[in-house]
Amino acid sequence: MVSRNTSGEDNPARQNMTLSPRIRIANVVGARPNFVKIAPLMAAYDQTDSFDPLLVHTGQHYDEALSDLFFRDLSIPRPHFNLGVGSGSHAAQTADIMKLFEPVLLEQRPDAVLVVGDVNSTIACGLVAVKLGIPLIHVEAGLRSGDRTMPEEINRIVTDAISDMLFCTEQEAVENLTREGVPKERVFLVGNVMADTLLANRKRAEDSTILDRLELQTIDYAVATLHRPSNVDNEKVLSGIMDALDQIQRELPIVLPMHPRLTEMLNQHGLQKKVAAMDRLVITDPLGYLDFLKLLSNSCIAFTDSGGVQEETTVLGIPCLTLRNSTERPVTITKGTNRLVGIGTEEIVAGFRHAMGSHPLNKIPDLWDGMTAKRIVDVLAQELLRA
Numbered sequence: 001m002v003s004r005n006t007s008g009e010d011n012p013a014r015q016n017m018t019l020s021p022r023i024r025i026a027n028v029v030g031a032r033p034n035f036v037k038i039a040p041l042m043a044a045y046d047q048t049d050s051f052d053p054l055l056v057h058t059g060q061h062y063d064e065a066l067s068d069l070f071f072r073d074l075s076i077p078r079p080h081f082n083l084g085v086g087s088g089s090h091a092a093q094t095a096d097i098m099k100l101f102e103p104v105l106l107e108q109r110p111d112a113v114l115v116v117g118d119v120n121s122t123i124a125c126g127l128v129a130v131k132l133g134i135p136l137i138h139v140e141a142g143l144r145s146g147d148r149t150m151p152e153e154i155n156r157i158v159t160d161a162i163s164d165m166l167f168c169t170e171q172e173a174v175e176n177l178t179r180e181g182v183p184k185e186r187v188f189l190v191g192n193v194m195a196d197t198l199l200a201n202r203k204r205a206e207d208s209t210i211l212d213r214l215e216l217q218t219i220d221y222a223v224a225t226l227h228r229p230s231n232v233d234n235e236k237v238l239s240g241i242m243d244a245l246d247q248i249q250r251e252l253p254i255v256l257p258m259h260p261r262l263t264e265m266l267n268q269h270g271l272q273k274k275v276a277a278m279d280r281l282v283i284t285d286p287l288g289y290l291d292f293l294k295l296l297s298n299s300c301i302a303f304t305d306s307g308g309v310q311e312e313t314t315v316l317g318i319p320c321l322t323l324r325n326s327t328e329r330p331v332t333i334t335k336g337t338n339r340l341v342g343i344g345t346e347e348i349v350a351g352f353r354h355a356m357g358s359h360p361l362n363k364i365p366d367l368w369d370g371m372t373a374k375r376i377v378d379v380l381a382q383e384l385l386r387a
Helices: 032-045 064-073 090-108 120-131 151-162 171-179 193-205 210-214 235-249 260-268 272-276 289-297 307-316 345-356 372-386
Strands: 025-029 054-057 112-116 136-141 165-168 187-189 222-225 254-257 281-284 301-304 320-322 338-340
Touching: 025 032, 025 090, 025 120, 032 064, 032 112, 032 136, 032 193, 032 307, 032 372, 054 090, 064 289, 090 120, 112 120, 120 136, 120 151, 136 151, 165 171, 165 372, 171 187, 187 372, 193 289, 193 307, 193 372, 210 289, 235 254, 235 272, 235 281, 235 345, 254 289, 260 272, 289 307, 301 307, 301 345, 307 320, 307 338, 320 345, 338 345
Parallel strands: 025 054, 025 112, 112 136, 136 165, 165 187, 222 254, 222 301, 254 281, 301 320, 320 338
Antiparallel strands: none
């Protein structure tokens, strides 16, 4: 059931929604990566009188740690609408989002819909918008892993194919869209809103007490994150990854914030005893943005299957081993600190040894400068007002 925030006190922008001549954009979020990307955009809208932004939360990530805490940490305004979708299969979740999002658009009649990233909320709300004839804006467009077994890859390809304005984080994304026949006038190279959020909050994260709470010393531990179905749903793959972490944690403590999906799959695959026997594996609940940023910033290496962590470690200059066979963020490898090591036990351990004995290239990609959201909002004002 869709819930609305109708309080004018909490949402002063909503008081003007029916009367404002400004450009009304429905901005969609649903999962943790979306929250990090939408925060600087919502702040940038506030710096101009051209927009009347709506915020719609699909509820794809709905628990305290993965949703509410991020909104508080990043000062994201309370959503005007929360669709409350929750979990489900890809088909069921996508369908539920579409059914609940359509009435919001019919009632609010925005001038455009903006989606970020590559989660189910992105493609579901994008499809609803274009079927209603509403212009679609995709932030973080053009990224490709080349692996169509990844649901996110399908979401990326389809969203880009139906979008009217495509904002890219890196030059290779622009080139991908060119090869796919997207007209160049629809494509804008603007940088990475994730970097905006990280740079804006780095100083605030210094006040986090996460290291004291976990009794950790700076640069004397690793961070690991695991959540992708291809890694955690497959018992053999997950067991192999945990074997690698077991070997590594004997040499270096590893902090593992537990994504709900990982917790569920460790139980389902009977791997709890293996995890419990790892004396230097530090298990935590899912962390808020500021705690995680403090943790990541002070680590000596990260192990991840997350696209966002690949980007964050590149900005921070932290060595990163990506536990996947492909990445849609190649710039984190060519310019950053990321290395693709696969999912095999031996490959992960070998990657760890190599990373600890080398000095990775540490160059922040072009336009990852903290000004991306402003560039996006400037382009939107120019293009949509002209339209």
